[in-house]
Amino acid sequence: MPNNHLFTSPRLGFRNWKNSDIPKMAAISGDPEVMQYFSAPTTEEQTRQFILRMQTDFKERGYCYFAVDRLDTGEMIGFIGLMYQDYDVDFTPCVDIGWRLKKSAWRQGFASEGARACLDFAFTKLKLESVVAVATCVNIPSEGVMQKIGMQKVKVFVHPRLIEDERLRDCILYEMKARDWKS
Secondary structure, X not given: OHHHOOEEOOOEEEEOOOHHHHHHHHHHHOOOOXXXXXXXXXXXXXXXXXXXXXXXXXXXXXXXXXXXXXXXXXXXXXXXXXXXXOOOOOOOOEXXXXXXEOHHHOOOOHHHXXXXXXXXXXXXXXXXXXXXXXXXXXXXXXXHHXXXXXXXXXXXEEOOOOOOOOOOOXXXXXXXXXXXXXX
């Protein structure tokens, strides 16, 4: 596949990260509007560390929050993918699905299209039993994506990594089980 895509959806290609993605992802993760549901925008060095962790996880597990390219333009628009999580809550360890896209890619259905492709990859190729999604309760757009792709709301919980942040500590947990997945 072009650009070494592991898999594609109708409009998107999913791949491991390249070092040349660092400045592009740093611009996305450094945008205060993109990061409005997180504690703060990230620096280029934090983005570099994030991409290094994604490359390592991909090598060890066969998945990560994948770099995502538009197939029509080749433009890298952010990430959509899967991540092993083991922070201290009652539903971990687990694999979660997440996304972060540049503003110019918003409201075009890319997040839901890409998330569906990643769920299909999770259940058909990785043979996972379930995938969860977590977002802060104030992140209504991400909750909308979770609902649109057919995930089911499990609960609201206090995120242990956000406990000191009154605006962000309450999070929602959604889940899709392999037995309920229809590709």
